[in-house]
Amino acid sequence: MKHTDIAKVLGDQALLGQEVTVCGWVRTARDSAAVAFLEVTDGTSFSRLQVVVDKNKLALDPECGKCGASVCAKGVVVKAFKGEGAELNATEVTLLGKCPSDYPIQKKRTTLDFLRGIPHLRLRTNTFAAVFRVRSVAAQAVHRYFHERGYYYIHTPLITASDCEGAGEMFRVTTQPWNAKYESEEAYFADDFFGKKAGLSVSGQLEGEVAATALGRIYTFGPSFRAENSNTTKHLAEFWHIEPEIAFAELPDVLEVAEEMVKYLIRAVLTECPAEIDFFDKFVQKGLRDKLTHVAESDFAVLTYTDAVAILEKADREFKFPVGWGCDLQTEHERYLTEEVMKKPVFVINYPKEIKSFYMKQNADGKTVAAADLLVPGIGEIIGGSEREADPEKLLAAMQARKMDLSAYEQYLSLRTFGTVPHGGFGLGFDRFVMYVTGMENIRDVVLFPRTVNNIM
Ligand code: 4AD
Numbered sequence: 197m198k199h200t201d202i203a204k205v206l207g208d209q210a211l212l213g214q215e216v217t218v219c220g221w222v223r224t225a226r227d228s229a230a231v232a233f234l235e236v237t238d239g240t241s242f243s244r245l246q247v248v249v250d251k252n253k254l255a256l257d258p259e260c261g262k263c264g265a266s267v268c269a270k271g272v273v274v275k276a277f278k279g280e281g282a283e284l285n286a287t288e289v290t291l292l293g294k295c296p297s298d299y300p301i302q303k304k305r306t307t308l309d310f311l312r313g314i315p316h317l318r319l320r321t322n323t324f325a326a327v328f329r330v331r332s333v334a335a336q337a338v339h340r341y342f343h344e345r346g347y348y349y350i351h352t353p354l355i356t357a358s359d360c361e362g363a364g365e366m367f368r369v370t371t372q373p374w375n376a377k378y379e380s381e382e383a384y385f386a387d388d389f390f391g392k393k394a395g396l397s398v399s400g401q402l403e404g405e406v407a408a409t410a411l412g413r414i415y416t417f418g419p420s421f422r423a424e425n426s427n428t429t430k431h432l433a434e435f436w437h438i439e440p441e442i443a444f445a446e447l448p449d450v451l452e453v454a455e456e457m458v459k460y461l462i463r464a465v466l467t468e469c470p471a472e473i474d475f476f477d478k479f480v481q482k483g484l485r486d487k488l489t490h491v492a493e494s495d496f497a498v499l500t501y502t503d504a505v506a507i508l509e510k511a512d513r514e515f516k517f518p519v520g521w522g523c524d525l526q527t528e529h530e531r532y533l534t535e536e537v538m539k540k541p542v543f544v545i546n547y548p549k550e551i552k553s554f555y556m557k558q559n560a561d562g563k564t565v566a567a568a569d570l571l572v573p574g575i576g577e578i579i580g581g582s583e584r585e586a587d588p589e590k591l592l593a594a595m596q597a598r599k600m601d602l603s604a605y606e607q608y609l610s611l612r613t614f615g616t617v618p619h620g621g622f623g624l625g626f627d628r629f630v631m632y633v634t635g636m637e638n639i640r641d642v643v644l645f646p647r648t649v650n651n652i653m
Contacts, residue, residue: 264295337464352400366395396421441621481635530576581622588612
């Protein structure tokens with residue numbers, strides 16, 4: 197159907213006096229004996245276009261006046277009777293789809309919690325339409341950022357046989373139900389589709405390293421899967437993961453890229469979604485625009501894990517999880533560091549090797565690895581990354597210490613045998629990033645159909 201976006205009709209002065217066709221959903225309607233007014237939206241902006249129907253000239257189907265009905269309207273664009281904008285003097289209004297009065301997107305009932313129960317309709321509200329416009333702009337900016345800097349976009353497999361990347365529990369991929377006839381798990385998996393145990397990948401990093409150690413700079417941007425039983429406001433079972441991997445890079449280079457990329461994405465959202473940011477600032481998180489502008493313009497802080505623990509130990513605060521050198525930092529610790537101590541995004545670097553993955557570069561102190569997590573106010577960790585261990589012997593020792601099945605990692609290890617190079621990278625949880633830039637507090641509200649524990653609507 198040829199038609200013009202409502203955002204264009206409202207924003208393009210050149211259309212005044214022109215005939216256009218618009219398509220959309222009726223948000224509200226008012227009616228008098230002589231004139232009917234339909235407020236129509238089509239998802240292209242917050243603004244509604246007022247369609248004016250002169251009832252003496254045009255017979256309007258009463259179904260067109262119902263909230264949620266879909267319509268197609270043809271007419272001439274004129275200056276709005278009130279205010280700055282434009283409206284449409286209709287010459288034709290066609291009902292595309294009726295909408296009965298039990299349409300759930302009615303003004304009074306739209307709490308976020310209620311809307312989570314109707315994921316198929318919630319994008320018709322201002323909040324969710326805005327979240328998904330921002331999400332799209334940010335995703336485009338990810339590709340632009342890397343493309344402009346000579347990174348190659350690599351598609352790593354989603355089904356994998358390596359189950360000990362260390363990032364989290366894997367979902368199994370299988371075509372056969374458990375059958376008691378099998379004597380052992382090995383025999384059962386040998387009979388399965390791939391002839392061995394397979395699962396959904398928790399990260400594209402290991403394959404990303406393969407590509408980076410040939411192409412130099414690469415990134416992945418796709419879904420990752422975690423079967424962890426974390427029913428929190430920031431965990432999904434299926435999330436979108438951006439993972440750059442850079443050859444000839446050490447930890448400071450990784451931090452530099454992570455900081456530059458996050459700022460680039462924030463600037464893209466501020467520039468391309470000004471109305472959405474104003475909306476979130478007004479209705480979701482007061483001060484959001486200032487926060488984002490400040491973050492885009494100032495340096496991120498860097499703190500070693502050891503210093504971070506010392507700060508937490510001295511904190512005038514009862515944490516639910518006790519703090520001590522060697523402990524994994526919990527969200528409450530992360531948020532304290534970034535929100536109350538640093539008051540801005542902070543990289544925590546050089547974690548104890550025992551709480552991080554086998555592939556991280558072992559520091560000279562023998563105790564820590566060259567890892568970096570980026571913590572941001574309101575959420576906690578949004579990036580996890582590291583320099584990778586490039587020394588084949590040290591890598592092998594770390595894997596042996598974790599009693600890993602080395603046969604599954606022969607190819608990964610051989611990257612260190614054949615022309616090993618210092619390299620590193622990180623993973624940004626894209627959904628968490630969208631939470632950060634919109635101020636939305638629950639990750640379920642930035643994803644079309646969130647997959648979480650006990651929820652696959
Ligand atoms: O810290 P993680 O587990 O790191 C990795 O997977 C590395 N292989 C990345 C790399 O170095 N290439 O995950 C990276 C980020 C986290 O900081 C978080 O933002 C996001 O992925 N993330 C999740 N987001 C939503 N739901 C979950 N269950 C997530 N688990 C991780």
